Amino acid sequence: MAGLHLLGRRLLQMVPIIIGITVVSFVLIRLVPGDPATLILGNHYTPAGAAQIRHSLGLDQGIAVQYWRFVRGALTGSFGHSYSLDASVGHLIVSSLGSTLFLIVMAGIFTAALSIPLGLYAGLHRGGVVDQGTRIFLLIGFALPGFLLGVLLILVFGVKIPILPINGYGSGFLSHVRHLILPSITLAVPFSTVLVRSLRASVIETINADFVTTALLKGIPWRRVVLRHILRNAGMSVVVVFGVNLAFLVGGTVVIENVFSVPGLGSLLVNAVSTRDYPVVQGLTLVFALFVLLVNLLTDAVHIAIDPRLAAG
Numbered sequence: 001m002a003g004l005h006l007l008g009r010r011l012l013q014m015v016p017i018i019i020g021i022t023v024v025s026f027v028l029i030r031l032v033p034g035d036p037a038t039l040i041l042g043n044h045y046t047p048a049g050a051a052q053i054r055h056s057l058g059l060d061q062g063i064a065v066q067y068w069r070f071v072r073g074a075l076t077g078s079f080g081h082s083y084s085l086d087a088s089v090g091h092l093i094v095s096s097l098g099s100t101l102f103l104i105v106m107a108g109i110f111t112a113a114l115s116i117p118l119g120l121y122a123g124l125h126r127g128g129v130v131d132q133g134t135r136i137f138l139l140i141g142f143a144l145p146g147f148l149l150g151v152l153l154i155l156v157f158g159v160k161i162p163i164l165p166i167n168g169y170g171s172g173f174l175s176h177v178r179h180l181i182l183p184s185i186t187l188a189v190p191f192s193t194v195l196v197r198s199l200r201a202s203v204i205e206t207i208n209a210d211f212v213t214t215a216l217l218k219g220i221p222w223r224r225v226v227l228r229h230i231l232r233n234a235g236m237s238v239v240v241v242f243g244v245n246l247a248f249l250v251g252g253t254v255v256i257e258n259v260f261s262v263p264g265l266g267s268l269l270v271n272a273v274s275t276r277d278y279p280v281v282q283g284l285t286l287v288f289a290l291f292v293l294l295v296n297l298l299t300d301a302v303h304i305a306i307d308p309r310l311a312a313g
Contacts, residue, residue, distance in 0.1 A: 010296075010297050010300055011297070014293050014297070017289075017293065018286070018289065018290070018293070021285065021286060021289040022067075022070070022071060022074065022282070022286060023067070025281070025282050025285035025286065025289075026066075026067050026070055026282055029273075029276075029278055029281045029282060029285075030063075030278070032273070032276065034276045035050070035276065036053075036054075036057065036059065036083050036275070036276040036277065036278065037049075037050040037051075037053040037054050037057070037059070038050060039084075039275055039276055040053055040083060040084070041053065057083060059278075070279070070282050073089070073279070073283075074282075074283065074286060077090050078090045079093065079279055079280075079282065079283030079286075080279030080282075080283065081279060082272075082277055082279055082280050083275070083276075083277045083278070083279070083280075084271075084272070084275040084277045084280075085277070085280070089279045089280050089283040090283070092268060092280065093265065093268075093283060093284065093287055096263060096264050096265050096267070096268045097264075097265060097287075099169045099176075099180075099257075099262055099263055099264040100253055100257070100262075100264035100265040100266065102176055102180060103180050103183055103184060103187070103253055103256075103257070103262060103264060104246075104249065104250060104253065106177070106180050106181075106184035107183075107184040107187035107188045107191065107249060108188075108246065108249070109184075110184050110185055110187075110188035110192075111187075111188040111191045111192045111195065111242075111249075114188060114189075114192045114196075115192040115195035115196045115199060116195075116199065118130075118134055118137075118192075118196050119134075119195060119196040119197075119198070119199030119200045119203065119238075120199060120203055120226075120230075120231060120234075122134040122196070122200045122203075123199065123200040123201070123202070123203025123204045123207070123234070124203060124207065124226065124230075126204055131200075134196060134200065137193070137196070138193045138196060138197055141189045141190055141192065141193040142190060142193045142194075144189075144190070146186055146187065146190055146252055146255060146256060147255050147256070147259050149186050149189060149190075150182070150183070150186040150256055150259040150260060151259065153182045153185060153186060154166045154182065154259075154260075157182060158182070164178060164181055164182055165178055165179045165182075166182060166260065167179075167260055167261035167262075168260075168261055168262070168263075169262055169263055169264075179260075179262075180262070182260060183256050183257070183259070183260045183262055186256050186259070186260075187249055187252055187253065187256055190252075191245055191246075191248075191249050191252075194241060194245050195238060195241060195242060195245070198237060198238050198241040199234060199235070199238045202233075202234035202235070202236075202237050202238060203230060203231075203234045205234070206229075206230050206233045206234045207230055209233070211229060211233075212225060212229055212230060215229050239299065239302055240299060242299070243295055243296060243298065243299025243300075243302070244296070244299070246295050246299075247291075247292040247295050247296060250288060250291045250292060250295065251288065251292075253265070253266045254266035254269055254270065258270050265284055265287065265288070268280065268284060269281065269284045269285075269288075272284065
């Protein structure tokens with residue numbers, strides 16, 4: 001019951017956060033220099049034409065009225081109408097959502113496949129060759145900017161050794177997978193450095209715990225002790241680290257999608273900012289914020305599920 005109360009409290013805390021995010025995103029996009037009417041008219045700009053477009057878009061109304069229109073659109077799921085793409089913002093988000101979710105899932109899989117064995121082995125063989133190599137990997141992976149790593153992967157696997165697609169999303173499941181391998185690796189490498197470091201430290205701490213010594217004295221095989229005692233207990237803290245950094249991974253898709261020309265929410269957001277498309281920017285900001293909040297909520301739920309102390313209160 002204590003675990004359910006904790007999740008319920010988290011849900012209630014999300015409400016003011018979401019409201020605050022809508023206000024901040026609404027204000028910030030209007031502080032960006034530029035006028036949507038000017039961008040729409042381009043070389044055909046005239047003061048009268050710009051005034052007419054601002055009126056038709058409702059930009060000449062009060063800030064409070066514009067904010068209420070945004071909130072009303074968000075509650076209905078439409079988020080308003082795009083200035084530049086002449087389509088419902090909700091439709092644009094739904095049509096771009098699939099590729100972004102696919103990218104996040106693949107990046108998470110690559111991260112787990114890299115982090116768990118590397119962090120576990122480095123922790124179990126502290127000071128060994130793999131552990132020393134892991135430290136070098138952590139240093140390089142953490143310091144290397146994501147967009148630069150993406151460019152390097154494009155040069156190697158798209159130009160020098162052209163075995164993987166370097167842009168787009170493809171069509172069909174297998175084509176999606178091939179097109180998102182390089183973007184997923186680009187996201188996974190810096191993400192995994194945090195998890196490897198956390199898992200390694202947790203394994204080193206857990207391996208010296210009394211319950212591990214007791215399990216070994218009982219004659220339990222080392223492999224079972226590692227999987228059922230060391231990894232399980234060390235993984236509790238890693239779950240929290242994974243959840244927190246997964247939220248940053250969602251934000252990282254904005255840059256990486258543009259590097260690899262993936263038609264997802266990140267590419268849509270950058271294009272909307274460049275064209276001062278207020279409804280699209282506001283809608284996407286809210287969607288990304290909801291992603292982060294839901295990931296944190298799911299992290300709490302998983303932590304409660306694997307840690308009986310939290311579930312019992």
